[in-house]
Amino acid sequence: MSLRLKINLIVGSLTVLFVGALLWLQLHAMRESVHEEVVAANRVAAQLLDRTAWRYAGQGGPAMVAFLQGIGRVRSNEISLLDGDGRELYRSPPSPYKAGRDAPAWFDGLVAPLPSVQAINFPGGKLVVRSNASRAVLDAWDEVKVLAGSGLALLLVANALVFWLVGRAVRPFGQIVAGLNQLQAGQFDVQLPRLAGHEAAAIGAAFNRMVSELRGHIETERRAVRAELQLSDSRELTHWIDQHVERERHMIARELHDELGQSVTAMRSMALAITHRIQGLDAQAESAALLIAEESLRLYDAMHGIIPRLTPLVLDNFGLADALNDLVERLRRSHAEVQILLEVELGDCALDSDAALALYRAAQEGINNALRHGHARRLQLSVHGTAAEVRLALQDDGQGLATDWSTREGHYGLRWLTERVETIGGTLGIEATQPRGVRLTLRLPIEVAAKAIAA
Numbered sequence: 001m002s003l004r005l006k007i008n009l010i011v012g013s014l015t016v017l018f019v020g021a022l023l024w025l026q027l028h029a030m031r032e033s034v035h036e037e038v039v040a041a042n043r044v045a046a047q048l049l050d051r052t053a054w055r056y057a058g059q060g061g062p063a064m065v066a067f068l069q070g071i072g073r074v075r076s077n078e079i080s081l082l083d084g085d086g087r088e089l090y091r092s093p094p095s096p097y098k099a100g101r102d103a104p105a106w107f108d109g110l111v112a113p114l115p116s117v118q119a120i121n122f123p124g125g126k127l128v129v130r131s132n133a134s135r136a137v138l139d140a141w142d143e144v145k146v147l148a149g150s151g152l153a154l155l156l157v158a159n160a161l162v163f164w165l166v167g168r169a170v171r172p173f174g175q176i177v178a179g180l181n182q183l184q185a186g187q188f189d190v191q192l193p194r195l196a197g198h199e200a201a202a203i204g205a206a207f208n209r210m211v212s213e214l215r216g217h218i219e220t221e222r223r224a225v226r227a228e229l230q231l232s233d234s235r236e237l238t239h240w241i242d243q244h245v246e247r248e249r250h251m252i253a254r255e256l257h258d259e260l261g262q263s264v265t266a267m268r269s270m271a272l273a274i275t276h277r278i279q280g281l282d283a284q285a286e287s288a289a290l291l292i293a294e295e296s297l298r299l300y301d302a303m304h305g306i307i308p309r310l311t312p313l314v315l316d317n318f319g320l321a322d323a324l325n326d327l328v329e330r331l332r333r334s335h336a337e338v339q340i341l342l343e344v345e346l347g348d349c350a351l352d353s354d355a356a357l358a359l360y361r362a363a364q365e366g367i368n369n370a371l372r373h374g375h376a377r378r379l380q381l382s383v384h385g386t387a388a389e390v391r392l393a394l395q396d397d398g399q400g401l402a403t404d405w406s407t408r409e410g411h412y413g414l415r416w417l418t419e420r421v422e423t424i425g426g427t428l429g430i431e432a433t434q435p436r437g438v439r440l441t442l443r444l445p446i447e448v449a450a451k452a453i454a455a
Contacts (some may be wrong), residue, residue: 046118349385374398
């Protein structure tokens with residue numbers, strides 16, 4: 001049901017109630033008026049006849065009849081003359097007022113009072129005066145018809161006027177509904193014109209503000225989606241670059257280990273062979289051969305120090321636990337004054353190559369930073385894994401981090417490591433600890449990392 005129809009029904013109902021109440025009050029007033037008029041006329045007629053009837057009573061019945069015929073009908077009363085035996089000698093004629101018409105019986109019963117009868121007894125007969133309210137009731141009925149017709153006309157006119165006025169008042173709401181439908185259909189550029197009426201204008205202005213803000217939010221969402229896509233593309237590119245860099249590092253490390261390592265070993269072997277062959281024969285040549293052998297050994301050791309920094313070959317061959325043990329053992333040999341504690345418990349954790357490499361690089365970068373920048377003397381590295389995730393924690397007792405370390409130039413290794421970890425779905429945290437030192441933590445959900453690598 002529309003608002004317009006509801007308002008019309010409300011106004012129509014109130015108009016009907018008003019007209020009904022008015023008719024009821026009018027009927028009550030008419031009933032009182034008819035009762036007062038009829039009863040008063042009956043009493044007046046009875047008193048008049050009581051005074052004059054005795055004059056003619058002594059002259060006999062014909063004189064009384066002639067007298068009554070001369071009087072005729074006395075307002076709303078019927079006059080009857082009865083002889084001593086109760087026979088009717090005379091009855092007043094019917095009223096000529098609105099002759100041939102009567103009010104409906106239900107209306108007569110509603111308005112007319114009970115008949116009032118006055119009897120005047122005299123020698124030889126009786127005069128009866130009976131009230132008759134039919135003409136007064138008919139007048140009341142005519143008035144009620146006029147009032148009911150006026151009320152009906154008022155009802156029709158009022159409803160027609162209200163229907164027209166409400167139609168004008170609610171017309172802007174149709175425009176608002178149309179705008180909402182367009183908005184629901186995806187037309188976010190809809191704008192309502194200035195609507196007539198204070199309330200409609202306020203709603204229209206609020207609607208336009210809402211649409212404007214909605215467009216702003218949609219544009220923000222679109223920008224966020226584009227940024228997310230760009231970030232995803234950037235992460236994929238970073239991951240692709242990392243894979244290629246690691247592949248090149250692995251290739252270079254293999255070349256150093258297999259080709260250059262064998263060549264350096266062969267050079268040392270030949271130098272030692274020359275030393276043994278010319279021993280005691282040419283002191284200068286023997287010294288040069290020994291020098292070549294020593295330099296070959298230093299070159300071999302330096303090459304084997306470079307290879308783990310390029311790529312941990314032991315990681316490919318033996319896994320993360322052995323690779324971390326190898327890393328710690330090499331650091332212990334090169335930094336005898338530093339205490340390094342290692343705890344690795346991977347359990348049922350199944351790591352792919354990228355996840356294992358990210359954990360290894362995090363441990364390697366964290367240890368190098370702690371030794372190079374923090375001058376740490378004690379480090380504790382722990383790696384714990386489950387079927388769902390793996391956690392790495394590195395705690396040192398070094399000098400800690402500067403408050404603006406994240407914005408200061410440098411620390412490129414940590415930034416690169418953070419990007420690498422985030423690319424495969426992990427999180428990297430770095431925080432200063434009390435009283436001194438730094439704690440590096442890495443959390444890598446296995447399922448997330450696997451999905452990121454697969455993508």
